[in-house]
Amino acid sequence: xxxxxxxxxxxxxxxxxxxxxxxxxxxxxxxxxxxxxxxxxxxxxxxxxxxxxxxxxxxxxxxxxxxxxxxxxxxxxxxxxxxxxxxxxxxxxxxxxxxxxxxxxxxxxxx
DNA sequence: TATTTGACATACC
DNA sequence: AGGTATGCCAAAT
Numbered sequence: 001x002x003x004x005x006x007x008x009x010x011x012x013x014x015x016x017x018x019x020x021x022x023x024x025x026x027x028x029x030x031x032x033x034x035x036x037x038x039x040x041x042x043x044x045x046x047x048x049x050x051x052x053x054x055x056x057x058x059x060x061x062x063x064x065x066x067x068x069x070x071x072x073x074x075x076x077x078x079x080x081x082x083x084x085x086x087x088x089x090x091x092x093x094x095x096x097x098x099x100x101x102x103x104x105x106x107x108x109x110x111x
Numbered sequence: 112t113a114t115t116t117g118a119c120a121t122a123c124c
Numbered sequence: 125a126g127g128t129a130t131g132c133c134a135a136a137t
Contacts, residue, residue, distance in 0.1 A: 006134090
């Protein structure tokens with residue numbers, strides 16, 4: 001399609017996140033084979049504004065904390081979206097994080 | 112055109 | 125055990 005930069009790769013993975021599921025930056029980076037790529041994912045999310053549909057609200061940091069909620073235009077928007085998908089969020093943190101955690105690696109492993 | 116900054120995570124001290 | 129420093133890329137100013 002085009003020269004897939006790290007950003008585009010990240011965008012594609014994020015768009016694959018199932019509804020009601022969340023994942024971490026490191027998981028995506030790991031899936032892409034990026035070593036220190038956790039940052040790349042975060043940077044990519046920042047550029048997600050240039051992209052079309054990026055469910056960035058399903059992407060949180062290693063702590064399950066809604067780090068980027070401030071970038072949604074309205075901070076409440078992010079946790080609200082997560083709650084709408086069945087994910088409970090308290091103190092900007094996802095409850096039962098590992099329960100809702102979705103690892104992109106499960107795709108190729110399951111398939 | 113160059114510099115600065117940014118949604119993380121890991122390693123080292 | 126906790127804090128500091130580093131790695132990486134692109135967009136915004």
